[in-house]
Amino acid sequence: MDSKLPDVDPGREFFDPVLAERLATIPLSARGPMLGTVSGRHQSPHRGSSVEFAQYRRYQPGDDLRRLDWRAYGRSDRFYVKEFEADTNLRLVFVVDASGSMGFGQKLHVARQIVAMLAYLAIGQGDAVGLVAAGESAGRFIPPRRIAGQVTVLFNELQSITADGPTTIETTLHEMAETIRERAMVVVISDLLFQPASLRSGLEHLAFRKHDLALLHLMDPRELRPDWDRPVRLQDLESDESLLVDPDEIAAGYETAVREFIDEIETISRETAVDYHRVMLDQPIEDVLMRLLVRRRDTSP
Amino acid sequence: MSFLRSAALWFLPLVLIPIVIHLIHRRRHPTMPWAAMMFLHRAAGSRRGPAKLRRWLILATRMLVVAALVFALARPLSSGAFGVAASRIGQGATSIVLLDRSPSMQRRVAANQTRMEVALQGVQQTIQTLGTDKIILIESVGQRPIPIDDLNSLPAAPVCSPSAARADIAEMFQTAVRYLQDQDRGPADIWICSDGQTGDWQPQSQRWQQVAMEAAGLGDAVSVHQLSFHPDDQINTSVQVDRVRWSRAGQGRAVLISITLERDDPTAVVVPVRVTVGAVTTTVDIAVADGVGELADYRIDVGQESDLVFGKVAIAADVNTADDISYFVAPTEVRPQLSLLTETRCDALEVAGEVFGTLVSEPANLAESQTQLFGDCLLWQGPLPAGRESESIKSYLDGGGQVVFFPPQQLIAETTFEGVGWGAWVDDNVQTASLDQLEFPIQRYCAVEGELVKLAEVGGQDVLIGKMRVGTGTAWFCGTDVSNPNSLFVKDGLALYGLLSQVLETERADAANSDAIAGLQATVAFQSDVAADPQILLGDANDLNITLERGFHAGVYQLADDGSGTPELLAINSPMEESLTEFLTADQRRELVPGLKWNEIINAGPDQNATTGFVREIWGAVWVLLILGMLSEAWLSFPRRNRSPA
Numbered sequence: 001m002d003s004k005l006p007d008v009d010p011g012r013e014f015f016d017p018v019l020a021e022r023l024a025t026i027p028l029s030a031r032g033p034m035l036g037t038v039s040g041r042h043q044s045p046h047r048g049s050s051v052e053f054a055q056y057r058r059y060q061p062g063d064d065l066r067r068l069d070w071r072a073y074g075r076s077d078r079f080y081v082k083e084f085e086a087d088t089n090l091r092l093v094f095v096v097d098a099s100g101s102m103g104f105g106q107k108l109h110v111a112r113q114i115v116a117m118l119a120y121l122a123i124g125q126g127d128a129v130g131l132v133a134a135g136e137s138a139g140r141f142i143p144p145r146r147i148a149g150q151v152t153v154l155f156n157e158l159q160s161i162t163a164d165g166p167t168t169i170e171t172t173l174h175e176m177a178e179t180i181r182e183r184a185m186v187v188v189i190s191d192l193l194f195q196p197a198s199l200r201s202g203l204e205h206l207a208f209r210k211h212d213l214a215l216l217h218l219m220d221p222r223e224l225r226p227d228w229d230r231p232v233r234l235q236d237l238e239s240d241e242s243l244l245v246d247p248d249e250i251a252a253g254y255e256t257a258v259r260e261f262i263d264e265i266e267t268i269s270r271e272t273a274v275d276y277h278r279v280m281l282d283q284p285i286e287d288v289l290m291r292l293l294v295r296r297r298d299t300s301p
Numbered sequence: 302m303s304f305l306r307s308a309a310l311w312f313l314p315l316v317l318i319p320i321v322i323h324l325i326h327r328r329r330h331p332t333m334p335w336a337a338m339m340f341l342h343r344a345a346g347s348r349r350g351p352a353k354l355r356r357w358l359i360l361a362t363r364m365l366v367v368a369a370l371v372f373a374l375a376r377p378l379s380s381g382a383f384g385v386a387a388s389r390i391g392q393g394a395t396s397i398v399l400l401d402r403s404p405s406m407q408r409r410v411a412a413n414q415t416r417m418e419v420a421l422q423g424v425q426q427t428i429q430t431l432g433t434d435k436i437i438l439i440e441s442v443g444q445r446p447i448p449i450d451d452l453n454s455l456p457a458a459p460v461c462s463p464s465a466a467r468a469d470i471a472e473m474f475q476t477a478v479r480y481l482q483d484q485d486r487g488p489a490d491i492w493i494c495s496d497g498q499t500g501d502w503q504p505q506s507q508r509w510q511q512v513a514m515e516a517a518g519l520g521d522a523v524s525v526h527q528l529s530f531h532p533d534d535q536i537n538t539s540v541q542v543d544r545v546r547w548s549r550a551g552q553g554r555a556v557l558i559s560i561t562l563e564r565d566d567p568t569a570v571v572v573p574v575r576v577t578v579g580a581v582t583t584t585v586d587i588a589v590a591d592g593v594g595e596l597a598d599y600r601i602d603v604g605q606e607s608d609l610v611f612g613k614v615a616i617a618a619d620v621n622t623a624d625d626i627s628y629f630v631a632p633t634e635v636r637p638q639l640s641l642l643t644e645t646r647c648d649a650l651e652v653a654g655e656v657f658g659t660l661v662s663e664p665a666n667l668a669e670s671q672t673q674l675f676g677d678c679l680l681w682q683g684p685l686p687a688g689r690e691s692e693s694i695k696s697y698l699d700g701g702g703q704v705v706f707f708p709p710q711q712l713i714a715e716t717t718f719e720g721v722g723w724g725a726w727v728d729d730n731v732q733t734a735s736l737d738q739l740e741f742p743i744q745r746y747c748a749v750e751g752e753l754v755k756l757a758e759v760g761g762q763d764v765l766i767g768k769m770r771v772g773t774g775t776a777w778f779c780g781t782d783v784s785n786p787n788s789l790f791v792k793d794g795l796a797l798y799g800l801l802s803q804v805l806e807t808e809r810a811d812a813a814n815s816d817a818i819a820g821l822q823a824t825v826a827f828q829s830d831v832a833a834d835p836q837i838l839l840g841d842a843n844d845l846n847i848t849l850e851r852g853f854h855a856g857v858y859q860l861a862d863d864g865s866g867t868p869e870l871l872a873i874n875s876p877m878e879e880s881l882t883e884f885l886t887a888d889q890r891r892e893l894v895p896g897l898k899w900n901e902i903i904n905a906g907p908d909q910n911a912t913t914g915f916v917r918e919i920w921g922a923v924w925v926l927l928i929l930g931m932l933s934e935a936w937l938s939f940p941r942r943n944r945s946p947a
Contacts, residue, residue: 104336193337223337231327234335243341244330249353253344261340 012155014112019286020120026293028090028121056080090127090185091144094119095172096161097190098135100238103163104191105220106281111189112158113285114216118187119154121293131157134172134190136165141175144184166238167194173202177209185212192217196264203272214275214292217265221282224258226251275299309375316371319363359937366930373923394488396433397477398424398449400440400461401495403468404623404875408496408537410530420494420528421461425452427492439476441468441501442853446480463623465855465875468501471508474894478515481523489519491897493527497885500878502893504885509893517896524898529887538564538572538589539624539880540616542872545631548598554605556631557598560587560614565882567591576601578612603631611857611870613839624880628839628857628872637805638676644683644709645784649791654680657801675702678804682707682783685718694718699772703804706776707783708747719771721751721778727763731789734759734796736766737803741796742789749778756803757796766800775807838870 059068059079072080094115102108119129123146130144131154142157169190176186186206192199206213231246262278269276275296279288335341406417414422428436429452436449442464455461470493481489495501503509516523544559562572569590576583578601587594603610610631618625637658641650654660661676675697681704686694694704708723716722728745735741736757748763757766768777779800781790790796840856853873860869891899 101336104334107336191336193339195339220336223340228333231330233330233332234338234341235332236338237334237336238338241338242332243335243338243345245341246356248355250341250344252351254340255344257340257343258337260343 012116012159014109014158015116015120015155016113016285019289020117022286023117023289023293024121024124026290026297027125028092028118028127028293029296029299055083057083090122090125091130091180091182092118092122092127092185092187093130093132093144093176093180095169095176095186095188095190096131096133096158097167097169097188097192098133098161098163099167099169099190099193100164100236101167101191101193102135102218103237105222107191107218107220108161108163110218110279110281110285111216112161114189114279114289115158115187116155117285117289118292120151123151129154132172132176133157133161134167134169135161135163136168141179144180163237169194170198170202173199174205177202177205177211180209180211183210183212185214187214187216189216189218191219192265196261196268199265200268200272203268203274207272207274212275213272214296215269215277216292217276217278219278219280221280226254306374306376309371312371312374313368316364316367318367319360323360355937359934362930362934362937366927366934369923369927369930373920373927376920377923394433394490395435395437395481396428396431397437397439397446397480397489397491398428399470399473399477399491399493399495400438401468401470401473401493401498401501402441402462402464402466403498403501404463404465404621404879405496405498405501406468406494407463407623408621409535410533415463416496416530417461417463417494418456421456423528424492424494425455428452433490437477437480439473439480441470441473442466444469444473444476446476464853465623465873466853467876467879468495470495470502471506471512471893475508475512475515478512478519481519482515486519486522488522489524491523491525493525493890495528496530497527497887497890498879498881499883499885500876500881502885502890504889504893513894513896516894519897521898524900525894526900527887527890529901532882532884533620535620536564536566537620537624537880537882538562538616539621539877540574540614540627541624541874541877542614542627542629545629546598547631548600553602555600555602556610557600558596558614558629559598560596560627561877562587562589562594562616563877563880564589564592564594572616575615576612577615578603578610609868609870611839611872613857621880623855623875624877626855627874628855630857630870630872637678639678639680640675641680642683643680643707643784647682647707647784648786649783649794649797650680650682650707653797653801656798657805675704678703678705678801680705680707683709684713685716685722687716691718695771698774698776700774701772702774703807704774704776705800705804706778708780710782710784712747717751719751719769719776721749721753721767721769721776723778723780724748724750724763729760732759734765736796736799739795739799741793743781744789745782745785747780749780751778753778756800775804777804840873 056069056072057080059081063081067081067083069080069082072078072082096111096115098108102111115131119131122129126146128144128146129150130142132141140157142153167190169188173188180186188203203213203215226247228245228247231244233242233244235242266276268274277288277292400417400421402417406420407415410416410419436452438447438449438455438460439445440447440460443460447460449455474491474493477491539562541561541563542558543561544557546557548555548557556578558576560574560576562574564570564572567590569588571586571588572594573584573586574596576585576599583601585596585599587596601612611629613626613628615626638661639654639658640661641647641654643650651660658677679694679697679702681694685691685706698704706718708726712723712726724747726745726747731742731744733740734743734757743759743765746759746763746765748759749765749767751767751769753764753767753769755764755767757764759765763780765780766778768775770776777800781796782788783791783797785791836859837854838857838859840854840858855874856872858871858873860871887899887901
């Protein structure tokens, strides 16, 4: 990492600068070519002026004559233009689920940690980072920028997100698909506690716009293995609904429901080519991010 | 099921406690925030049934445990039908025990326990459990109501020992009914300790109709509890001496014993039988096929010195030892008495008569004479009797006499006796005739004509000697001349002696059958004759007070000397019908006295635990139920381990 890491105000409890220093050794990579506005460390779909040869192409009127390969002309009596790979910067947009269910346990806190860390790393390597919260009380959309104060803007926005109301992530994904015109890397962070069909719709829309999608699925261990030892009344965090549950009655069916849900999410992710990561809240955040960065680095072009 | 402390059943509503606790518990659940409601919604639709069933099972087992606890406090009794008896305790119900002591009740159904012991023990423990105070015993020998003070002494009491006599259940039942009518009209339970053997119950007896009529007046106050034994597959063999008679064939004195074996199995087997006379025991094998084996006239040599010959025939002990020994007494040996009626002097017949027995005086007027004066056998030589003579002879034959007819010198044509007569005299060459395996020469004869059994013939077609049954006696016809001393038949002599030997053997066999009938009558008289003062010479009742139950135990008895100088012996055996496997069903028994309430106790037969009463407190079962209920509740309540889908 040759870029200079941005300065961060102390007192952000969801940001660990020491961990950021350790993770900065691994670049945040896109899985495909990106369209950036400036030169960067990510591959561009256009040919550029880097030192890395890409291909020969027949000359077409209007091409820069400086790129004609005269040696090739001498050998074949035809005009060829020599093309090189172009590097550009990355547009990174975070979509954070701010529905009421994200208030269960440390979901929202972990979401803040992930966003803060990845945003910090991306800005540090010269990429533009934006953020949108999907929820009833969600704030404004912060478009991706690579300015120095963007970290502070993002962190302030993260700080202000609260988990409340029903999820609006499907709507948000569609809006992002229409809003972000250039290719970007879209990272969705949610517990996905809504109908998987609506998730498929939003992801397909983004994929259609050729965005690089990453889905970080937050799960609390208690949701996998409820720790009730007696009948309890459970109050829904997204509505007024409550349900009286006998653990003995529900145990087997609950386990099946969770298994089917996870299978369904993984199927959608595979079919929509989403980079899916399940994040258990009891896992160290460093392991989660390390796994994400390494896998993306290994799958980048 | 019934209870000794039924007041405790008022606590039964306590079984609702688990339901109340369950309902209270359901209202005290905590409220928790939850995000993954969609999983709950999905889970609620599936696998809820088994969990709900489990919850209900837990509730049911908790209620069961409480109920078992209440039942334990109420002291439950087993055998629901006998709960009727338990409920009468407070009313002071009388218990009347009818005990069948017959040989069929000696059949072993459990290890070293007979049916009678199992039944008696069960009734004893039942009555003890119920705590009934007033107990009356009516057993099959005495058939009198005997008040019982100490139940524990009942099994060992002499009045509860096995007997060789069959039981008369109808009379016992009538005694019980009359006892209740005369002395105790309160509620009562009649406990019948009998295996339902047809010979003991005599369902065709007219007495049952009387019993039914008399019992009808008792109404619902009396309940009858009858014990039933399931038929078992153990094979029983019984032995009986059919006939004992003296034999003079061969050398020395001997008795001929006829033995019958009956077996509950058609398989052919050979059964060794021990015959004991005095101190001498011999063993003979008898083949048994299709359930029956017979040995006729088994010869036992006896000494010259004693006129009292008795003994026993025994087989190896089997499932019922009561019919494994049969006692016998040889009849008093007497010389047969013969009478002689001839038209001319017949020296041959006179000599033969003196050899075989004693000649009685010739009756002066045959027509008017008493037929018993003929003795055991009448030797007739002359024209066949006719008119009143014929009537007199037939009367003698009907009474079991033996008459041997020899032809006169001058035959009267067309004269017959009972359709049998002689043909004309034939005087021809000497021919050979045979009687049994004895061959003898014959020259002059007249053929016996008529329907009779041919014993000897001559010339291949003419009957020389024959016999026919007349009443219970036998008429013998011989076609040879016995008045002529030069007759070859007389001169040879062997055929005449052989014929008379057969005649007297037949007479003895008939007499032995008559003795058996007389013996039975003597047994009945003996059993009821207090003055008989018997002494047991052989048998299994030595340790009993014989004077109390004379003649109801198998053995050989010597009766008191009546002054004749010859002691009289009597053999008592169990009736052969006691060995039959014919039993009345519970319904058939119930129909005998339909006016009463009948309960049936099913005895499991060989597997019956004979140490338990028919009615007993079932603490053990209640506690087992309690423990099982608690274990089940714990198992059902144990938290199920949930597997993580991750």
